[in-house]
Amino acid sequence: MQRTLRPQCSKSIQKSIRAFSSSRPAMSTPRIGFVPEHFSTPIEFAKKHYGLSSTLIPFPSGTGHMVTSLQNGEIDIGVGLTEGWIAALGKEQATQKDAGFKIVGSYVETPLCWAISTGARRDQLTGVHDLKGKTVGVSRIGSGSYIMSYVLADQQGWLDSSSSDSPFPVEPLNTFLNLREGVNKSTADFFMWEHFTSKRYYDNGEIKKIGEIYTPWSSWKIVAASHLLNPQNWSSGPNATAPALKEELQDVLLKINKGVKHFESNQEEAVQYISTKLDYSEEDAREWLKTVRFAQDVRGVDKSVVTKTVSVLQKAGVLDSTVDPTHMIGLERSEAVKWV
Numbered sequence: 001m002q003r004t005l006r007p008q009c010s011k012s013i014q015k016s017i018r019a020f021s022s023s024r025p026a027m028s029t030p031r032i033g034f035v036p037e038h039f040s041t042p043i044e045f046a047k048k049h050y051g052l053s054s055t056l057i058p059f060p061s062g063t064g065h066m067v068t069s070l071q072n073g074e075i076d077i078g079v080g081l082t083e084g085w086i087a088a089l090g091k092e093q094a095t096q097k098d099a100g101f102k103i104v105g106s107y108v109e110t111p112l113c114w115a116i117s118t119g120a121r122r123d124q125l126t127g128v129h130d131l132k133g134k135t136v137g138v139s140r141i142g143s144g145s146y147i148m149s150y151v152l153a154d155q156q157g158w159l160d161s162s163s164s165d166s167p168f169p170v171e172p173l174n175t176f177l178n179l180r181e182g183v184n185k186s187t188a189d190f191f192m193w194e195h196f197t198s199k200r201y202y203d204n205g206e207i208k209k210i211g212e213i214y215t216p217w218s219s220w221k222i223v224a225a226s227h228l229l230n231p232q233n234w235s236s237g238p239n240a241t242a243p244a245l246k247e248e249l250q251d252v253l254l255k256i257n258k259g260v261k262h263f264e265s266n267q268e269e270a271v272q273y274i275s276t277k278l279d280y281s282e283e284d285a286r287e288w289l290k291t292v293r294f295a296q297d298v299r300g301v302d303k304s305v306v307t308k309t310v311s312v313l314q315k316a317g318v319l320d321s322t323v324d325p326t327h328m329i330g331l332e333r334s335e336a337v338k339w340v
Contacts, residue, residue: 030076031055033066046259064143081144089328090319102330105222105298112219113195116211119184128211136168137179137188150316196288217309260294300333
């Protein structure tokens with residue numbers, strides 16, 4: 001409760017009280033980058049129903065673009081694909097550079113199903129077995145669609161362990177629309193994108209599905225710029241009094257938690273939003289709901305998940321052996337529980 005000063009208070013006392021109360025800087029409003037697909041629904045609900053005041057900035061070209069924007073200071077928080085964040089962090093480590101961000105949260109616990117697509121009339125391409133040496137369309141170098149091409153090649157035994165080159169010729173095409181056009185115009189032979197986002201275009205005959213691949217890790221993580229993290233060892237030791245995350249970042253994660261809970265309790269509202277505001281049919285929205293599981297508490301990340309992802313990306317040739325998963329983490333789940 002704010003204390004009301006009586007008129008007889010001296011000016012010096014009033015001045016001292018004003019100085020004391022203004023010594024703590026006001027929380028800033030972080031800018032959040034997100035992919036404007038069905039997975040973003042809990043974030044929309046956090047803003048609509050629970051006072052998430054952050055500016056939401058859509059990145060239809062995906063996680064790779066968010067990495068660049070984080071490093072350029074254009075956003076403060078990113079909600080994107082696990083492999084995209086970890087690949088970017090690992091590559092910066094390999095060059096002994098500070099990436100400027102770390103993983104602070106877990107958003108989606110289930111794997112992502114990447115559909116493998118080609119042009120509707122590309123009759124010579126009928127399955128994954130036809131893709132060896134073909135050109136892959138990706139949104140950006142370093143994006144999830146780019147990294148998963150390595151994972152696909154690794155699963156098929158097509159990687160050349162003696163070469164650091166991409167297992168496929170690569171054509172960066174930026175947007176999902178450009179990718180669909182690219183495989184129909186033979187700019188690229190195939191591309192990979194999330195199944196339900198692609199499905200509408202199978203149904204209307206624009207592209208065709210020739211395979212799918214699941215991520216060997218939980219699919220979405222939350223990262224934050226370094227300025228939203230307290231200094232290293234801030235929360236270590238028996239006398240720790242504050243979490244590793246600054247207050248404005250804690251607030252964002254708590255609001256997203258509320259958005260997730262609302263999403264789970266109001267599935268019809270979710271279907272309505274996805275099928276009217278995003279590019280999905282009501283039927284596909286309902287089917288997707290059966291496949292996805294969001295984190296019950298988005299704060300923190302399991303080190304084992306990061307370590308496993310690094311291991312797979314090393315095997316696929318995306319990262320080298322010098323990468324340290326520990327240095328990618330801004331908040332572990334085991335630490336997060338201290339501040340619940």
